[in-house]
Amino acid sequence: MIAFLDKMTATLDIKNLNVSIGDKPILKDFSLTVPKGEVHAIMGPNGTGKSTLAKALAGHPDYEITSGDALMDGQSILEMEPDERSREGLFMAFQYPMEIPGVTIANFIRAALNARQPEGEELNAPAYYKSLYEKMDMLKIDRKFTSRSVNDGFSGGEKKRCEILQMAMLDPKYAILDETDSGLDIDALKVVADGVNSLRGDNMGALVITHYQRLLEYIVPDHVHVLFDGRIVKSGDKNLALELEEKGYDWVKQLAETAA
Numbered sequence: 001m002i003a004f005l006d007k008m009t010a011t012l013d014i015k016n017l018n019v020s021i022g023d024k025p026i027l028k029d030f031s032l033t034v035p036k037g038e039v040h041a042i043m044g045p046n047g048t049g050k051s052t053l054a055k056a057l058a059g060h061p062d063y064e065i066t067s068g069d070a071l072m073d074g075q076s077i078l079e080m081e082p083d084e085r086s087r088e089g090l091f092m093a094f095q096y097p098m099e100i101p102g103v104t105i106a107n108f109i110r111a112a113l114n115a116r117q118p119e120g121e122e123l124n125a126p127a128y129y130k131s132l133y134e135k136m137d138m139l140k141i142d143r144k145f146t147s148r149s150v151n152d153g154f155s156g157g158e159k160k161r162c163e164i165l166q167m168a169m170l171d172p173k174y175a176i177l178d179e180t181d182s183g184l185d186i187d188a189l190k191v192v193a194d195g196v197n198s199l200r201g202d203n204m205g206a207l208v209i210t211h212y213q214r215l216l217e218y219i220v221p222d223h224v225h226v227l228f229d230g231r232i233v234k235s236g237d238k239n240l241a242l243e244l245e246e247k248g249y250d251w252v253k254q255l256a257e258t259a260a
């Protein structure tokens, strides 16, 4: 019975979410359930609200949630501060990651992990570095990387590697990746995909937001949803991504018009 209940609530559940920027409604009654163990992709033309979804879930102050709810394993996250959402197991990889000059990647990730320790406790440094280097080896990231400042002067590919390394170290319950593929060459794309694929499993749910089908050749999603004008206008399996690539986004616009 307990296992049954756990299974029922082990989801990222977005319910009728309405999000505005200023006075402009962007997401309109957006609903989606991502169970742990599944990878869902959200595709859609530029300007339809994909990043708005990611930022609203992260708790960005510019994105006003006018109604609806978002629950992680049954618990609403909307009243939580962004860092609390993160400590509860939500991870975001952003389209344009922030640069933090003067803070090394090793110290940045360590601080994030220490913030998850019980009050007054800290990670053991040798154990931390051992785990960091294991993850870096897994993701084929050069060790020199750890002593560089977070994203400072990084190429697009390096920023994504850095995000994926953070994700691997934080071991989230739910990960949201916003256009982690934009501007990436094929090698960097594979690093991102390998990272997500290696963390994929019963303990994590993922929402992969992408404009292009290309990333989904490497991260094969369980479900694909098409977003248009703040709403999901079509859902399907991985083949929907191929159909989109083939028919283009004009087709989506027609779908939305038919649905309206």
Ligand code: ADP
Binding pocket: 021, 026, 044, 045, 046, 047, 048, 049, 050, 051, 052, 053, 062
């Ligand atoms: P996508 O990620 O799908 O390309 P976004 O969520 O970034 O779309 O944007 C959705 C809409 O919200 C667009 O019309 C965009 O111009 C608008 N928008 C996004 N961010 C802001 C902002 N900070 N201020 C005002 N409008 C914004």
Ligand code: MG
Binding pocket: 050, 051, 052, 095, 179
């Ligand atoms: Mg975007």
